Amino acid sequence: xNNATLAREIRKTVLKMIYNAHGSHIGCAxxxxxxxxxxxxxxxxxxxxxxxxxxxxxxxxxxxxxxxxYYATLAARGFFPxxxxxxFMADGSPIAAHVTYGSLPGIEATAGSLGHGLPxxxxxxxxxxQNKTNNKIYVLTGDGEMDEGSVWEAIAFAxxxxxxxxxxxxxxxxxxxxxxxxxxxxxxxxxxKLTAFGWSVSKTDGHDVEKLSRTLKKTxxxxxxxxxxxxxxxxxxxxxxxxxxWHGKSPSETEYSEALKQLx
Amino acid sequence: xxxxxxxxxxESALKNKDICFLTxxxxxxxxxxxxxxxxxxxxxxxIAEQNMLGVAAGLALSGKKVYVYSIIPFxxxxxxxxxxxxxxxxxxxxxxxxxxxxxxxxxxGNTHCAIEDIGVMRVLPNMKVISPANPLEAQQLAQQSLxxxxxxxxRIGRGKEPMPLNPYRVTxxxxxxVRKGKDITIFATGTILTEAEKAADLLTGNHISAEIINIxxxxxxxxxxxxxxxxxxxxxFSLEEHNVIGGLGAxxxxxxxxxxxxxxxxxxxGVNDTYLKEIGQQSYLRxxxxxxxxxxxxxxxxxxxxx
Numbered sequence: 001x002n003n004a005t006l007a008r009e010i011r012k013t014v015l016k017m018i019y020n021a022h023g024s025h026i027g028c029a030x031x032x033x034x035x036x037x038x039x040x041x042x043x044x045x046x047x048x049x050x051x052x053x054x055x056x057x058x059x060x061x062x063x064x065x066x067x068x069x070y071y072a073t074l075a076a077r078g079f080f081p082x083x084x085x086x087x088f089m090a091d092g093s094p095i096a097a098h099v100t101y102g103s104l105p106g107i108e109a110t111a112g113s114l115g116h117g118l119p120x121x122x123x124x125x126x127x128x129x130q131n132k133t134n135n136k137i138y139v140l141t142g143d144g145e146m147d148e149g150s151v152w153e154a155i156a157f158a159x160x161x162x163x164x165x166x167x168x169x170x171x172x173x174x175x176x177x178x179x180x181x182x183x184x185x186x187x188x189x190x191x192x193k194l195t196a197f198g199w200s201v202s203k204t205d206g207h208d209v210e211k212l213s214r215t216l217k218k219t220x221x222x223x224x225x226x227x228x229x230x231x232x233x234x235x236x237x238x239x240x241x242x243x244x245x246w247h248g249k250s251p252s253e254t255e256y257s258e259a260l261k262q263l264x
Numbered sequence: 265x266x267x268x269x270x271x272x273x274x275e276s277a278l279k280n281k282d283i284c285f286l287t288x289x290x291x292x293x294x295x296x297x298x299x300x301x302x303x304x305x306x307x308x309x310x311i312a313e314q315n316m317l318g319v320a321a322g323l324a325l326s327g328k329k330v331y332v333y334s335i336i337p338f339x340x341x342x343x344x345x346x347x348x349x350x351x352x353x354x355x356x357x358x359x360x361x362x363x364x365x366x367x368x369x370x371x372x373g374n375t376h377c378a379i380e381d382i383g384v385m386r387v388l389p390n391m392k393v394i395s396p397a398n399p400l401e402a403q404q405l406a407q408q409s410l411x412x413x414x415x416x417x418x419r420i421g422r423g424k425e426p427m428p429l430n431p432y433r434v435t436x437x438x439x440x441x442v443r444k445g446k447d448i449t450i451f452a453t454g455t456i457l458t459e460a461e462k463a464a465d466l467l468t469g470n471h472i473s474a475e476i477i478n479i480x481x482x483x484x485x486x487x488x489x490x491x492x493x494x495x496x497x498x499x500x501f502s503l504e505e506h507n508v509i510g511g512l513g514a515x516x517x518x519x520x521x522x523x524x525x526x527x528x529x530x531x532x533x534g535v536n537d538t539y540l541k542e543i544g545q546q547s548y549l550r551x552x553x554x555x556x557x558x559x560x561x562x563x564x565x566x567x568x569x570x571x
Contacts, residue, residue, distance in 0.1 A: 101325075101354045109325060110354050113345060119315045120350060123322020130281070130304045131326075150346070153315035 003209040006041070006076065007033050011236045012263050013072040013085065019256045021089035023097055027234035027246030029069035031173045031206070032140065035229055036073040038212035039138060039169075048078040051105040055133045058124050060109045062117020063142035063171060064099040071095065071104060079106040115148025117141060118168060122154045125166040138216070140169045144176030147185050152197075158224040159198025166224040167216065168199075171206065173233040175244045194226045206231035237262050265421040265455075266363050268399035270294060272406040273331050277305050283410075284323050288313050288334035290363075293423070317343040320358045321350035329357045329410070335369070336362035336378035336419065340385060351415045352388045359409055360385075361418045365395070365454050366505025367535075367549040368422045378419070379535045382453075383510020385417040386483050393483040394436070395419040395512075397457035399427050401434050401480050408436045421455045434478075439486040445475030448564065449493040452503040453479045453512045459550060460503050462557025463564065470565055482512055490519050499529035499568060503560060505550070508534040529571050533560055 001009070010033050018026045040046070044057040061070045068088065075082040084104065087093035094103035098112025109120045121139035128135050141151060158166050170190060174181050182188065191201045204215040206229030215227050233247075234240030237259045251259060270293075277283040278301065285291075285298070285306045298306050309316040313334060320330040332339060339362050340347065351358045362381060369376035385393050394409070394416055396402040402420055409416050434440045442457065443464055452460040457478055464474040477493070479485065493500055500520070502513035513532030520530050535553050542552070550556040554563070 109321070110349060113349050115314075116318055116346065116350055119318020119346070120322040120325065122315070123319035123324075124326050125322075126307070126319065127323050127326030127328055130284075130328075150314040150318065153310075153312035154318065157310060157312065157315060157319075 003034070003037060006037055007209070008236070008263055010037070010069065010072045010076055012260070013075070013082070014068045015237075015251070015256065015259050015263065017068045017072065017085055017088045019251050021097075022250050023068065023089050024248045024250055025065040025068070025097070026249070026251065027175075027240050027243070028063065028066040028142070030235045030237060030240065031231040031233045032066050032171050033069050033073070033235065034207045034209050034212060035140060035169055035171065035231070036069055038209045038216060040073050040077045042209065042213035043216045044138070045135065048106070051079060055135050057135050058108045058121070058137045060111065060117040060121050060137070060139045061099050062111050062139050063114065063145050064111030065097070067097065067099045070099060074104060074106045080104060114142070114145040115150040118151050118154040121166060122158055122163065125158070125163045128165050129163075136165050136167060138167045138169060140171060142176070143170055143172045143174060143181050143187070143190070146170065146187050146190065147176075155194065155197050155199065162198070162222050163224045164220050164222055168224070168226045169216070170226060170228045171231055172228050173231045175233045175242070175247065177244070177247050179244050190226070190228055199224050199226050201226045201228065203228045203230065205229075207235060265396065265399045265402045265425045266293065266423055268403040269361055269406040269418060269420060270333075272403050274298060274302070276410055277302055281305060282328050284328045284330045286316050286320055286330065286332045288316050288338055290334050313338050313343040314346050317346035317358070318350050321346070321354060321356055324356035324358050325354070329359070331359045331361055333361045333363070335364045335376060336381050337376065340381045340417070344384065348388055352390045355390045355414045357413060357415075359416045359418065361420065363420055363422060365419045365421050366456065367546045367553075368455075370544050370546050370549040373543055374539045379505070379507045380510070381417075381419060382482055382504070382506050382512065383514065386510065386515065390414050391483065392416040392481070393419070394480065395453045395482055396480050397453070397455055397478055398425050400431060404434050405436060405480065412436065419454060425455055434480055437481045437484050437486065439489045440478040440480060442476040442478050443474070445473040447473045447497065448499045448501065448568070449475045449477055449497050450501045450503055451477050451479050451490065451512065451516055453482060454505055456503055456505045456550070456555065459555060459557045459560060463560040466557060466561035467564060470561070472564070472568065474564075479512055482515060485515050485519070487519055490516060491523055494520055494523045494525050494528050497528070499564070499571075501531050501533060501560075501564060503533040503555065505555065506534050507537055508532040509537055529567055531563065531567050533563070
């Protein structure tokens with residue numbers, strides 16, 4: 001399956017999961033599909049048959065509300081059967097609308113409240129240094145999430161201590177819950193801020209799997225690394241793209257049918 | 265008391281490289297050996313408690329047993345949501361060591377006092393709350409914490425608490441009988457145990473035989489022992505250097521109200537839900553809050569008279 005077909009299949013799964021569960025955050029999930037494909041199919045040293053493999057690379061989805069895409073990618077990668085996703089947001093199920101540690105194989109940490117993933121990833125990176133292992137820790141944050149002070153606490157520590165095994169991917173869709181990041185709390189340009197904190201920074205197209213993979217695989221001898229991935233919120237479904245309302249809206253029956261057609 | 269905890273963890277960390285110690289830039293009291301001998305296990309995380317608790321969770325998710333150290337308000341309330349989500353929700357091996365219980369830092373003002381922490385930590389699922397009265401208990405409970413899975417919170421004093429004259433053993437989760445008495449029971453927690461002993465001396469002079477039980481583990485609480493005393497005493501009292509809301513007294517009140525013995529005389533001694541506008545030494549503030557031995561004894565005598 002090529003990257004485009006895989007991305008389309010994952011988006012279809014996400015749409016069905018969120019529609020069936022009357023869930024939200026569909027725009028957020030659609031926007032990170034290629035980033036997840038690049039990580040899980042090209043970059044991460046992981047084994048879906050042995051999710052707790054020693055010295056594996058770790059991934060934390062810090063913007064835990066975009067988890068439908070994460071679960072769908074883990075299923076596509078073979079961590080668990082796709083039928084498990086029928087339990088998404090269901091009564092009695094452990095599979096919540098925010099990432100929960102222990103709910104599915106492959107999930108490394110709980111997220112949902114923003115600003116938690118990078119500090120946890122930093123802790124994992126410190127542990128890897130202690131253990132003298134060469135694995136890498138990847139954390140995907142949202143550009144809106146960068147409002148949280150705790151993210152910057154971790155950025156400062158990682159930069160100062162030259163945590164070169166820590167990689168932060170910023171989903172740079174330029175939207176947050178109530179509108180554009182530029183109008184709510186503009187923190188751009190991230191590149192100069194992160195550079196000032198001692199990070200190495202790359203920018204790339206967040207929907208080009210090959211470019212993303214090459215960028216994510218770059219090695220950095222003495223600095224933590226940030227990849228600013230330019231994305232489109234709601235990517236793949238025209239009426240959802242770049243409309244912040246799809247942060248929280250659940251698709252109606254008509255919208256669902258139309259979206260399915262666009263993904264066909 | 266803090267050295268009793270720190271040294272216990274240090275000795276264990278020398279033998280076990282998976283034990284880590286994080287401080288929020290308040291580890292200056294730690295012996296230099298810590299930095300020298302544990303360079304990959306001891307980290308000053310800077311003045312950034314939210315990150316520190318998140319890092320602790322990340323270390324624990326990587327198989328480490330983590331101790332996090334700072335002054336109580338900073339290591340509990342400042343990072344509360346990280347403690348909830350990262351530590352307790354994920355049920356990780358993170359041990360929070362808070363110094364400055366109650367009114368120890370009274371002259372510093374209420375920024376540094378800790379009269380809310382028991383209530384806040386107690387309400388978190390999976391969290392265990394440990395409140396030793398002296399360095400002897402702190403050392404033993406720190407040693408026992410090495411074998412406890414999941415999160416714990418240590419509420420410890422400062423550095424000047426004396427060792428008890430006669431050594432004894434305490435066990436995590438079990439109340440400790442400090443003094444025998446047949447009329448009433450005072451349940452106390454933390455360093456204010458000494459005021460319960462003063463009160464019991466004064467009560468003896470008034471022909472009231474007061475038993476003292478030290479509840480060094482507030483969660484899980486020794487429910488069996490407390491229910492036994494509710495059934496077999498004329499009155500029970502709680503004493504803590506903490507708000508009467510949410511702390512030891514509240515935990516005992518919950519047991520009293522569900523015990524089927526509602527007729528028991530029961531009173532909580534603690535800070536009565538107030539921030540004083542004046543500051544002072546711990547002994548001065550205990551007096552102002554009427555949780556010194558003399559005030560407690562008088563109040564107990566009155567409680568027994570009016571019933």
